[in-house]
Amino acid sequence: MHVASGGWDVASALVGTVRIRVTPVAGPGTQTLTWTVKSGDWMVVVMNADGSRPVRVQVNGAATLPALPWIATGLLVAGFVCLAGGVLLIAIPLRRASGPQDPRQDEPGGWA
Numbered sequence: 259m260h261v262a263s264g265g266w267d268v269a270s271a272l273v274g275t276v277r278i279r280v281t282p283v284a285g286p287g288t289q290t291l292t293w294t295v296k297s298g299d300w301m302v303v304v305m306n307a308d309g310s311r312p313v314r315v316q317v318n319g320a321a322t323l324p325a326l327p328w329i330a331t332g333l334l335v336a337g338f339v340c341l342a343g344g345v346l347l348i349a350i351p352l353r354r355a356s357g358p359q360d361p362r363q364d365e366p367g368g369w370a
Contacts, residue, residue, distance in 0.1 A: 281293040284307060302317075304317075
């Protein structure tokens, strides 16, 4: 490996010679990469073992979120509360508007 002006010449580095990887995966055929995430910024680099081109890759990602059921439940409850509030904001004025009217309101000098 050699250093090019401004940084590493990654294309010339062999996969087995660089030790900046946390979890390496190499070999022919389908590969699966699984690791326990730690805090920090992460980057996935995909390259051919000999640094040649082209690189063809199909990536599928997945994550486990232990708090997701609680977040979903909270959002569902909040949605039902908003729905009930909206129904009440429509039903109460409709009920008041369609209720019995006081006949004195229509008379001259009645309620204003």
